Structure formats: C-alpha cells, structure tokens
Amino acid sequence: MKADTHPDYHFITVVMTDGTSYQTRSTYGKEGATLNLDIDPTSHPAWTGGNQHLMDRGGRVSRFNNKFGGFIKK
Numbered sequence: 001m002k003a004d005t006h007p008d009y010h011f012i013t014v015v016m017t018d019g020t021s022y023q024t025r026s027t028y029g030k031e032g033a034t035l036n037l038d039i040d041p042t043s044h045p046a047w048t049g050g051n052q053h054l055m056d057r058g059g060r061v062s063r064f065n066n067k068f069g070g071f072i073k074k
Contacts, residue, residue, distance in 0.1 A: 016040045 010031040015021045017040050028035055041047040 017043045 007027040008031075009025055009027055011023055012026045012028055012031075012033045012035055013021050013023050015034060015036045017037055026035070
C-alpha cells in the first residue's frame, strides 16, 4: 500500500441550525474545526415533511391520476 494516500481523519464539531452541536470524525478542515450547518434534518423540508406543492403542467398530473387513480388506497 502506498504511504500518505488517505486523507487526515480527525475530530470536528458540527453545529446544527438550532444551536445544538456534536463531535464527529471527518476529513473536513483541521483537528478541532467547527462546521456550521445552514440546512440540517431539523429544518429541511425533505426531513420535516414541509409544504409540498403539486403543480399540474399541461395536464400531466391529471392524466397520471386518471390512469393510476384506482391503485391509490383511500
């Protein structure tokens, strides 16, 4: 195995958007660096189930619902 092929893997502090923090190992920055997140699982709609907008462009959604509407449980 070649020497010095792997990046430096060290402890950093990750700060979430709500101010909570935790320590993890990463290749980000230097030992003891702080990574401040702009988006995290507590604030991003993909994890929180935020408002979803279903836009019908050219009747595509309507055609899909007409074709496959019988498979949806109500």
